[in-house]
Amino acid sequence: MTRQExxxxxxxxxxxxxxxxxxxxxxxxxxxxxxxxxxxxxxxxICLPFLAAxxxxxxxxxxxxxxxxxxxxxxIFVVSSLKIPSVFxxxxxxxxxxxxxxxxxxxxxxxxxxVVLVFQALLxxxxxxxxxxxxxxxxxxxxxxxAWGIYKLCRRLRAGRxxxxxxxxxxxxxxxxxxxxxxxxxxxxxxxGGVLGSAVQFLGVFAPTQLPLAIIEGILTVLVIMGLExxxxxxxxxxxxxxxxxxx
Numbered sequence: 001m002t003r004q005e006x007x008x009x010x011x012x013x014x015x016x017x018x019x020x021x022x023x024x025x026x027x028x029x030x031x032x033x034x035x036x037x038x039x040x041x042x043x044x045x046i047c048l049p050f051l052a053a054x055x056x057x058x059x060x061x062x063x064x065x066x067x068x069x070x071x072x073x074x075x076i077f078v079v080s081s082l083k084i085p086s087v088f089x090x091x092x093x094x095x096x097x098x099x100x101x102x103x104x105x106x107x108x109x110x111x112x113x114x115v116v117l118v119f120q121a122l123l124x125x126x127x128x129x130x131x132x133x134x135x136x137x138x139x140x141x142x143x144x145x146x147a148w149g150i151y152k153l154c155r156r157l158r159a160g161r162x163x164x165x166x167x168x169x170x171x172x173x174x175x176x177x178x179x180x181x182x183x184x185x186x187x188x189x190x191x192x193g194g195v196l197g198s199a200v201q202f203l204g205v206f207a208p209t210q211l212p213l214a215i216i217e218g219i220l221t222v223l224v225i226m227g228l229e230x231x232x233x234x235x236x237x238x239x240x241x242x243x244x245x246x247x248x
Contacts, residue, residue: 029120029135030180032128039187044133047110050141054111061104061239068228068235072100073112075224079217080116080139081124092209094217095176098169099224101144102151103241109148113140138179147172162222170218177210178203 035043061069076096083093100109114136120126127135147168154164185198193200228236236242 029117029127029139030131030183032121032125032130034128035131035134035183035187037130039183040130040133042133043137043183047114047133047136047141050107050110051114051136054107054109057105057107058111061108065104065235065239068103068232068239069100069108069112071228071232072103072109073115075099076112076116077119079220081120081126092177092206092213094213094220095139095143095173096217097140097144097176098147098172098217099221101148101172102165102168102221102225103236103239106141106144106148109144110136110140113144116140134180134183138176138183142179143172143176146175162226165222165225166218168218169221170214173214173217174210177206181206 058069076099079094079096081093095113097109097113100112114132117127117132117135117140118129121129121132150171151164151168154167155161159167181199181202182195184202185195188198189195190198190201229242233242
């Protein structure tokens with residue numbers, strides 16, 4: 001193997017090492033049985049066209065970009081499994097889907113996010129199967145769409161590449177939690193204030209820990225892409241990412 005290939009394999013082994021560390025699951029994915037059945041079905045149905053687009057997209061990319069896709073999926077799994085206790089007794093975590101959205105687009109990130117959520121629900125009791133549709137929409141549909149859109153907008157406005165990556169990952173993370181709060185509020189509106197009042201309450205629970213976590217995720221995503229540029233440049237050229245960088 002070449003030196004770059006060895007570095008890439010070392011990164012893969014490091015990610016695998018993190019994955020096998022046991023984790024206690026008390027994170028912010030909506031837990032099993034928490035949403036009424038009608039909401040579980042509705043959110044799952046909304047996700048279907050996004051997943052279909054993602055499968056079509058991944059079929060074209062997987063043959064040549066399997067290692068890079070696996071790294072993006074491992075990144076989502078690792079960072080979204082690390083929980084930070086909230087001052088109000090709940091927990092928050094990063095999402096990691098911004099990286100996949102920036103490199104492969106939001107549709108591919110949706111499929112990777114769903115795979116991660118299924119494994120977390122089955123192996124870590126993190127989230128649940130009945131709430132899989134709602135968790136997929138917030139973390140694997142809305143978050144990646146926001147991250148991808150923000151990244152493209154920043155690049156069009158000629159913002160620096162690192163600044164664009166940071167803002168995309170950080171704001172995509174924050175929007176995920178805004179959507180989750182809205183999902184919970186729709187299912188359980190407040191007696192005073194209705195859905196809006198309930199959403200504000202849920203956001204208030206997660207904001208103290210999620211704001212710094214979003215900043216951390218933005219920085220971490222920038223560092224990961226910088227690392228990939230040094231050890232996986234050929235793969236990044238194949239997906240067109242480094243070509244975009246050259247035109248800065």
